[in-house]
Amino acid sequence: MLIRKATEKDFEEYYKLYKAFFDFVNSYTINKELRIKLNKTKIKKEFNSIIKSKNSIILVCEKNNQLIAYLKGNISERNRSLDLEISKIGDLDSVFIDKKHRGQSLLRKLILEFEKYLKKNKIKYYNLSVSERNPSALDKYKHLGFKIEEHQLWKKVLK
Amino acid sequence: MEKGTKMIICKATEKDFEQYYLLQQKYNQEIDPYYHKDFTIKINKKEYHKEFLKRINKKSGLILVAKEKNKIIGLFEGTIFMINKEGLEHKIDKVGYINNVFITQKYRGNQLFSKFLNQYECFLRNKKIKHYSLNVSKINKRAIKAYIKEGLKIQEYRMQKVLK
Numbered sequence: 476m477l478i479r480k481a482t483e484k485d486f487e488e489y490y491k492l493y494k495a496f497f498d499f500v501n502s503y504t505i506n507k508e509l510r511i512k513l514n515k516t517k518i519k520k521e522f523n524s525i526i527k528s529k530n531s532i533i534l535v536c537e538k539n540n541q542l543i544a545y546l547k548g549n550i551s552e553r554n555r556s557l558d559l560e561i562s563k564i565g566d567l568d569s570v571f572i573d574k575k576h577r578g579q580s581l582l583r584k585l586i587l588e589f590e591k592y593l594k595k596n597k598i599k600y601y602n603l604s605v606s607e608r609n610p611s612a613l614d615k616y617k618h619l620g621f622k623i624e625e626h627q628l629w630k631k632v633l634k
Numbered sequence: 635m636e637k638g639t640k641m642i643i644c645k646a647t648e649k650d651f652e653q654y655y656l657l658q659q660k661y662n663q664e665i666d667p668y669y670h671k672d673f674t675i676k677i678n679k680k681e682y683h684k685e686f687l688k689r690i691n692k693k694s695g696l697i698l699v700a701k702e703k704n705k706i707i708g709l710f711e712g713t714i715f716m717i718n719k720e721g722l723e724h725k726i727d728k729v730g731y732i733n734n735v736f737i738t739q740k741y742r743g744n745q746l747f748s749k750f751l752n753q754y755e756c757f758l759r760n761k762k763i764k765h766y767s768l769n770v771s772k773i774n775k776r777a778i779k780a781y782i783k784e785g786l787k788i789q790e791y792r793m794q795k796v797l798k
Contacts, residue, residue, distance in 0.1 A: 497722070505789070508725040508764060509717075517721030590797055599672070599797050604790050613791065621793035624669070625769040626778060628786035632730075632755045633764040 478588050481526050481533035481545070486519055488542040489535060493518065496571035503606040506631060525549075529596075534588050536572075536581055544572040546585040550596055565593045565601030586619055639702055641741075643749055646690050646697040646709070651683060653706040654699065658682075661709070661736035668771035670796070696757045700737070700746055708737040710750040714763055730758045730766030751784050 481489055494513055501510040525531045531549035535542050547568040567589065572581045593601055603621065605612050613623075646654060655677070662675040689711070690697050700708035711734035718727045732754065737746050758766055769792060770777050778788075 506765060509729075510724065512723045514721040514723055519721075521720045594797055600670070600794055601797070602792055602794050604792055606790055607788050613793075616793050619795070621795045623772050623791045624794045625771055625792040626788045627767055627769050627790040627792060628778075628781050629765060629767045629789045630755075630784070630786040631765050632758050633762065 476536065476538045476543075478534060478536050478584055481522070481535045483523065483526065485533075485535055485542060486522050489522065489533065489545055490515060490518060492542060492545050492571050492573065493547075493569070495573070496569050499571070500606070503608045505608075506629070509629075532589070532592050534585055534592075536576075536585060538576070543576040544570070544581045544585060546570040546589055548589050548592075548601070550593070550598055563596075563598060565589075565598045567601060567603040582615060583619060641700060641702045641707070641744075641746075643698055643700045643708075643746075643753060646686075646699045648687060648690065650699055650706060651686055654686065654697075654709055655679065655682065657706055657709050657736060657738070658734070660738070661734070664736075665771065665774070668773045670794075696754055698750055698753060700741070700750070702741075707741045708735075708746050708750070710735050710754065712754045712757070712766070714758070714761060726764055728761075728763055730754070730763050732766065732768035747780055748784065 490513075497511045497513060504510045522533065525533050525547070530551075532547070534546045534548075536544035547570070549566050549568060550563050551566055553562055553564060567586075570582065570585055572585075590601075602624070603616065604627070605616060659677060662677065666674050686697075689695050692713075694714040696710075696712045698710040699706045700710075710732075712730055712732045714728050714730050716727055717724055717729050735747065735750060754766070758764075767789075768781070768786070770781065772778075772791075782788075
């Protein structure tokens, strides 16, 4: 099993995993209007730009010439009008492990690899979002050293 | 609030900047302890002024101030942003987001918070925006309670990790 940076050739397999991730996210999203539909052409464009970028990364996990997991993350600039000690921060955008390959510490391995990339770029903090309806993911991230910082609340004002 | 004193809520204008800025600083001082010390906010006044002027004229934003005897006692800022990005599409393309709400201590518990939210929700409805969200520190229990009372629901957690 190999964890490495994604290349252009990985797109089709990456897209299958990426789609599976959003199918999973949608199953947790209460408001139908906020469920996500993927536009493959635009995602391919974004994928090609990420793999060439210094400020974002897609890591893939390969086993027997097949992708079984991915992690997508980036480094973003903080608001310039606020003089913050920290000018850049990491974001773990999404991570997904194929169902058949769970329970093999792949999440930990991908996260450690992402952290290497962040440390190389002198990033001290990074964030991720987890659905309130996904306690199992919440527990896993707590176990990996994450702490809840903020709650995100939503309200519907029009039917 | 003193009896008979009229309090008004209106859109912020350029003239409000100095008072708005001072109140924003007070707000930051209040929320700083909720976050790691590396995230302590020091506002760059010049940059902040530039952004303030842009923001008060934006059609996709609403900056409100509550005043009593011409003194700003509360501020509110909400925006509208596009959610369809990087190939991820929703049935709706825009949602609202609350960036800032602050009411000076003396005026808390006077329904000012509800009034700010009502005006923002009206603003969103007029623009046919169906949903809005906001982020609040998990330590700020009082604010979380107030938002839940206003009909907001916790849907996500933002988690953070410090790298050593």
